[in-house]
Amino acid sequence: MSTRQSGQPVETEAADRRYVIYLIIIAVAGWSLASYDTNLLVLTLPDIKKDFGLSATLVGLLGFIVFAAEFFISLFIGYGMDQKGRKWMWIFCLAMAAVFTGLTVFVQNYWQLALVRAVASGFAQAELAVSITLVNEQVPARRRGMLYSVVQGGYPLGVFLASAVYLLTASHGWRYVFLWGVVPLVVVAIGRVKIRESDRFLHVKAVREATRAGDRERVDQLQRERPVDVEDLQKGSIRGLFATPGPVRNALVRLSIVWLLYGTAFVAVNTYITVWLTSQKGWSTDSVAVLLLVSGGIGYFFYLLGGALGERFGRRNVLVVTGLLVGPLNLALLLTTNQVAVAIIYFLAFQATNGTWSGAGYSYQAESFPTRVRGTAIGWMSGMFVGGLVIGSLLWTILIDTTGATITWLVIGVVIGFLQGISTFLLADIKPGQELEDIAI
Numbered sequence: 001m002s003t004r005q006s007g008q009p010v011e012t013e014a015a016d017r018r019y020v021i022y023l024i025i026i027a028v029a030g031w032s033l034a035s036y037d038t039n040l041l042v043l044t045l046p047d048i049k050k051d052f053g054l055s056a057t058l059v060g061l062l063g064f065i066v067f068a069a070e071f072f073i074s075l076f077i078g079y080g081m082d083q084k085g086r087k088w089m090w091i092f093c094l095a096m097a098a099v100f101t102g103l104t105v106f107v108q109n110y111w112q113l114a115l116v117r118a119v120a121s122g123f124a125q126a127e128l129a130v131s132i133t134l135v136n137e138q139v140p141a142r143r144r145g146m147l148y149s150v151v152q153g154g155y156p157l158g159v160f161l162a163s164a165v166y167l168l169t170a171s172h173g174w175r176y177v178f179l180w181g182v183v184p185l186v187v188v189a190i191g192r193v194k195i196r197e198s199d200r201f202l203h204v205k206a207v208r209e210a211t212r213a214g215d216r217e218r219v220d221q222l223q224r225e226r227p228v229d230v231e232d233l234q235k236g237s238i239r240g241l242f243a244t245p246g247p248v249r250n251a252l253v254r255l256s257i258v259w260l261l262y263g264t265a266f267v268a269v270n271t272y273i274t275v276w277l278t279s280q281k282g283w284s285t286d287s288v289a290v291l292l293l294v295s296g297g298i299g300y301f302f303y304l305l306g307g308a309l310g311e312r313f314g315r316r317n318v319l320v321v322t323g324l325l326v327g328p329l330n331l332a333l334l335l336t337t338n339q340v341a342v343a344i345i346y347f348l349a350f351q352a353t354n355g356t357w358s359g360a361g362y363s364y365q366a367e368s369f370p371t372r373v374r375g376t377a378i379g380w381m382s383g384m385f386v387g388g389l390v391i392g393s394l395l396w397t398i399l400i401d402t403t404g405a406t407i408t409w410l411v412i413g414v415v416i417g418f419l420q421g422i423s424t425f426l427l428a429d430i431k432p433g434q435e436l437e438d439i440a441i
Contacts, residue, residue, distance in 0.1 A: 020139055020147070023195060027135050027151040029188045030094055034124035035158025036165075037101050037185070041066070041117055043166045043292070044174040046274055046285050051174065052110050056275075060397025062114055063271055067389040069118035070125040074386055077126040078379010085205075086134040086375065087197045091189050093130060096123040098185035104178040128362075129382040133375050136366035137198040141435045145315060148366075149307020149359035156303065156354060159296030163289045200371040200436070204228060226437055228372060251368045252377060254426045256384045258319075261420040262357070263388020264395070265326055268413035269333075269349045271389070272396055280405050281342055291343055295350040302351040306359020311432050315367075318360035320424040325352045327418030334409050367430050367439050392416075 049059055080089050100120035107113040131151060139147045165180050207228050210218040219230065242249065268276070273292075277283040283291075310318045329349040336342050369377040392412055399408040430439060 019196070023135060023138060024147060024150055026188065026191050026195060027131050028154040028157070029184075030090070030127055030192070031131055031151060031154035032157040032161065033185050033188060034094070034097060034127040035155040036162045037097055037124045037158075038121055039159050039162035039292070039296075040101075040166070040177055041121065042271060042274060043162055043285075043289055044170070044177055045272075046278055047170065047174040048113065049275070052113075054110065056400045057397055058110065059275060060272075060393055060400060062110075062117070063267070063393035064390060064397060065114045066118050066121045067386050067393055069122040070386040071383045071390060073119075073122035074126045074129055074379050074382035076379075077123075078129050078376045078382065081130060081133055081201075081375025081379065082373065085197050086130055086137070086201055087192070087195055090127070090130040090134060090195065091192045093123045093127045094185055094189040094192070096120075097127065098182050098189065101178055101185065102182040105175045107175070125382060125386060126379075129375075129379045132362045132366050132382075133378045134195075134198055136363055137200045137371070137374070137436065138196070142433045143311070144367075145310040145360065145363040145432055146304075146307040148363045149303045149310070152307075152358045152362055153300040153303030153355075155358065156296040156299030159292055159299070161296075163293035163296060166289050167286065167293070200226070201375075204371050226371075229370065248369060248373065248377075251428065252380065254428070255365065255368060255381055257426060258323075258420070258423045259381055259384040260388045260391070261416060261423050262323070262353075263385040264392040265330070265388075265413060265417040265420050266353055266385075267389055267392035267396060268330060268409055268417075269346070269353050271393065273346075276405060276409065277342075277346075280409075281337075281339070283339075291346060292350075295347050298347075299351055299355050302355025303359040306356035306361075307363070309356070310360035310363065314429055314432060315360040315364040316424075316427045316429045318356060319364065319427060320421075322352050322356045322360075323424040324421035326420055327414055330409070330413035330417045334406070334414065364427075364430065367434075367436065368428075371436065 045059060045062075048054070054062075077089050077093060097120050100116050100123070103116045104113070104120065107116055132148070135151055136144055136148055166177055169177050169180065203222060203226050207219060207222045207230065210222060211230055222228070223230070242252075274285065274288045277288050277291075278285060306318055306322070326349070329345060329352055333342065333345045333349055336345055365378060365381050366374065395412055396408055399411060
C-alpha cells in the first residue's frame with residue numbers, strides 16, 4: 001500500500017477527504033433548509049398579518065413565542081449532544097422541523113400558527129448548534145474556519161430559496177408556500193444517516209466510561225491519545241460550564257454578552273424587515289422579496305469572505321470589525337429615503353449581520369470550549385442568540401405601539417447595534433489553525 005511521508009495511507013487520506021466533502025454538502029443542505037424554513041415565516045408575515053387581521057403587537061408577539069421556543073429547544077439539544085451524541089441529534093432536529101413545517105399548512109388561527117411555527121423554528125434553529133459542534137470537530141484544523149464558513153453560508157442560500165419559492169408560489173396563498181419545505185428536509189435528514197459520530201465525542205465518552213469503571217490504565221491510554229480534564233469531566237457538562245470558575249466559564253460569559261446583543265440587534269434587519277420596509281419605506285412585499293433574494297444569493301460569498309479573513313487575520317478581529325459596522329449601517333438605513341440607497345445599505349447591513357459575522361463567529365465559538373462541554377456550550381450559545389431574538393422581539397412589540405417605528409428601529413437596530421460592536425472587544429484572541437485540544441482541554 002502506498003503511503004505519504006507522514007505514514008498515512010493515500011487511500012485513507014482520499015477517503016477522509018471524500019467524507020469531509022460529503023459532510024460539508026450535507027451540512028450546507030441542512031442549514032440552508034433550516035434557514036429556508038425560518039425565512040418563509042419572515043416573508044409571509046405581511047400576508048399572515050392581513051389574513052388573520054393581526055395588529056402590529058400580535059405580529060411582535062408571534063416572534064417572541066417562536067424565539068422563546070428556539071431558546072429552550074436549543075438548550076435541550078445542546079445538552080443532548082454531550083450526553084447522547086451529535087449525529088442523531090442532527091437527524092432529529094431536521095426531522096422535527098420537516099413535520100411541523102408541513103403542519104403549518106393546516107393552521108386555522110393565530111394560536112395554532114404560533115404553536116406550529118414555534119416548534120418548527122425551534123428545531124430548525126437547534127440545527128445550527130449541532131452543525132457548529134459536529135462539523136468543527138471533524139474538519140481539518142488548518143482549514144476549519146474556511147470550511148465551516150462554507151456550511152454557515154447555507155443561511156443566505158436558504159434566504160435565496162425562500163424568496164424564490166415565495167415569489168413563485170405566494171399567489172396560491174401563504175400556506176401553500178410552506179408545502180415546499182417538507183420533502184427536501186426529509187431527504188437531507190435521511191442523508192445524515194451516513195454521517196459519522198464525532199471521534200472527539202466518542203473519545204470523551206470512552207474516558208467517561210473508563211473513569212466510572214475505575215479503569216485507570218484505560219483512562220491514561222485515552223489521555224495519551226487526546227488530553228481531557230478528567231476532574232472537570234466528572235462534574236458533568238452543566239456544572240462544568242456554570243459552577244466552576246476558570247477559562248471555560250469566562251469564555252462562556254464573554255460570548256454570551258456578545259451574542260445576546262447580536263441577537264437583539266439582529267431582529268431589526270432580519271426578522272421584522274418586511275413589515276418595516278413595507279410600512280415605513282413604501283416597499284411592496286414582492287420588492288422586499290426580490291431584495292432578500294439578491295441579498296441572500298450574493299450573501300453566500302460574504303460567508304466565505306468572513307471565513308477567509310478569519311483564517312488570515314484571526315476570527316476575533318473579523319468579529320470586531322463586522323460588529324462595529326452594524327450600528328452605523330442601521331442608522332444610515334433609518335435616515336435614507338432614496339429607494340436605491342435603501343437597497344444598497346440594506347444589502348450591506350444584511351451581510352454584516354449574517355455573512356462576515358457568521359463566517360468567522362461560529363468557528364470561533366467551537367474553538368472556545370473543550371470537547372467535554374462543547375455540545376452543551378454551543379447549545380447555550382445558540383440559546384443566547386435566540387435569547388437576543390426574544391429580547392429584540394419583545395422590545396419591538398412594546399415599542400412599536402408606544403413610540404412608533406422610528407424610535408423602535410433607533411433603539412433596536414442602532415443603539416443595540418452600536419453596543420454589539422463595542423462588546424466584541426471582550427472576546428479573547430484565538431490563533432487560527434490550532435487543534436481544538438491545543439486551545440481548550
